[in-house]
Amino acid sequence: MRHTLGTLGRVLAGLGLAVGLAFAGPGAVPAASADSGSLQQVSSFGSNPGNLAMYEYAPAGLATGRPLVVALHGCTQTATDYYNDSGWTKYADLWGFAVVFPQTSSANNSLSCFSWFDSTKDTRGKGEAASVKSMVDTAVAQYGSDRSRVYVTGLSAGAGMAADLLADYPDVFAGGAIDSGLPAQCATTQSAASSCQTSSQNLSPAQWGDKVRNSDPGWTGPWPRVAIWQGTSDYTVYPVNATELRDQWTDVWGISQTASATATLTGGTTQSSYNDANGKPAVELFSISGMGHGLAVNPGSGTDQCGATGAYFLNTICSSYWTAKFWGLDGTGSGGGTGTGLPAPAGLTVGSVTDTSAALSWQSVSGAASYAVYRDGGRVGTTTGTGYTDTGLTAGTGYSWTVAAVDSSGNVGAQSATVTATTTGGYTAQCFTASNWNHVQAGRAHDSGGYAYANGSNQNMGLDNVFYSHTLKETAPGYYVIADSGC
Structure with a gap:
């Protein structure tokens, strides 16, 4: 299946991230007041050439001098969807920061996608990018936010726009996270978007890095610290995009494309860190085995659990938690903390x-x-x-x-x-290889709109018929993930 983030005919099945609500319709929230403790709309936020809507959230009683996070939804989603399901408000409450949720509409794009592929809308001082910059300025003034700690994250088309914003405004954003997204300025026209999503662009790290450097000529740093999230079974934004993102941002930082360290996290996640000259992670790549297209969440009450599952909110690991820690929003410093001079204990x-x-x-x-x-x-x-x-x-x-x-x-x-x-004990994982139709008949998957989805993880397996086959791994009773690469 091939889909284009931004083209109605191709996006609908592959990127139809969660059924979107009507743009700023009857349920729109009222104008914001500072430290409201709920999602609020800001009706006026200065220059808005991109025709976006601004929503925001801040814990009640938020102190000045705190960080600010900008969180961009995916196609067919709204600010409310991202507010409800992404988990960012949990950490805003826990660690004390404000969140801006920009929202686009069908008036801008037929599927309410941010225009990451349009150079008239996603470049510095233009269109949607300029509108988001206006939102940042408004929120910083409203909450007294620390301008040195402003961050941007997004899912899918929102992630593509987040990457563009990091390149456009390295003087604004200290860090970013690109979830199931694409390299900055991968496509400059809508017709080029599909190729970016599904195939390698055959560019060197230096060529990728030039796309960032050319987005704000003359800027020499510091550069934003970037987290990259990618599922290995994403057939909408293919995993090659994560490799290209790594190449792009490590080149911008002038560091190796070879990981400084790797770690195994929950949800089948491999964390690869790429350190700067001071040994501090500048780029981190989180690869989630078997996950399809969407934002990684992990509902629960634990500190490292967040979000709500749904279409394209996939239960694997809480990406918002790990991203916030990478940026240092938990108070330990970016990339796990620079501390106060005491060295890291050795020999753990x-x-x-x-x-x-x-x-x-x-x-x-x-x-x-x-x-x-x-x-x-x-x-x-x-x-x-x-x-x-x-x-x-x-x-x-x-x-x-x-x-x-x-x-x-x-x-x-x-x-x-x-x-x-x-830990010892627990459930013994089992694997099953069969056609999508047989998986559905056996109760390991279910049909929705002619497509098969793995039970539990809700990963899109393709058309529900005998011509498409997958290996499903049952990691817990009734919970299946795609495991085509090995079980």
């Missing part, structure tokens, strides 16, 4: 593992009064020694840990390298 290892616990140990750090222990990015404990047993875990589940030294004033240093382990 996992010892004895049971179905509910894991024993950790590491080497001592001079000047440390205690150590903070993090599981899957969230702080779970503190100890004065160089060992800690993490309890209350779920059987048969993979976890990751880091530790950081804490000085006598409570300042947290840099986090250690990540270690991973899987």
